[in-house]
Amino acid sequence: MIVEVEAYRGPEDRASHAYGGRRTKRTETMYQQGGIAYVYFVYGMYYQFNVVSNVADIPHAILVRALEPVEGIEVMRERRHLHPDKNLTNGPGKLCVAMGIDRALDKADLLGDRVWLEEFQRVKPAHIVRGPRIGIDYAEEWIDKPWRFWIRNNSYVSRK
DNA sequence: CAAGTGATTAGC
């Protein structure tokens, strides 16, 4: 269950890989019609999983930052090398390890059969909180935009 | 709290 996300609004958003209309081999994914995965590699070791979210040529995406494990917990634990349950999926790099997500899933259809989203539980708007995004200190006036959203009091979010 | 890690990008 997704419990934490961040919105990236290229090309205006300085924090987005598509800032200024940057359209390269990597960012090309975000310019496609929404409903597909944008998976990229950072810091030499981690993948990040995003949902492309607008029409073609408007590079918007949602970074999935944390999950609450619901099924397949044993498999996740193996992939995460026996870390305690609460560390399985409480960060964007961690959840990709736990879910087995890598760049082979970049551009994958999220209504397909390799990786997909489905409705699970309805979350009341009052239980959703927002704040500034994480790890984008370079983004100048976009640093403080409250575009990180998480479920209040959920213990699997990446930070309190 | 800082190192690690390598793809990606811009700049020459």
Added chain:
DNA sequence: CTAATCACTTGC
């Protein structure tokens, strides 16, 4: 071609 950067995690 080179060098800097990075939507992070872990272990000290």
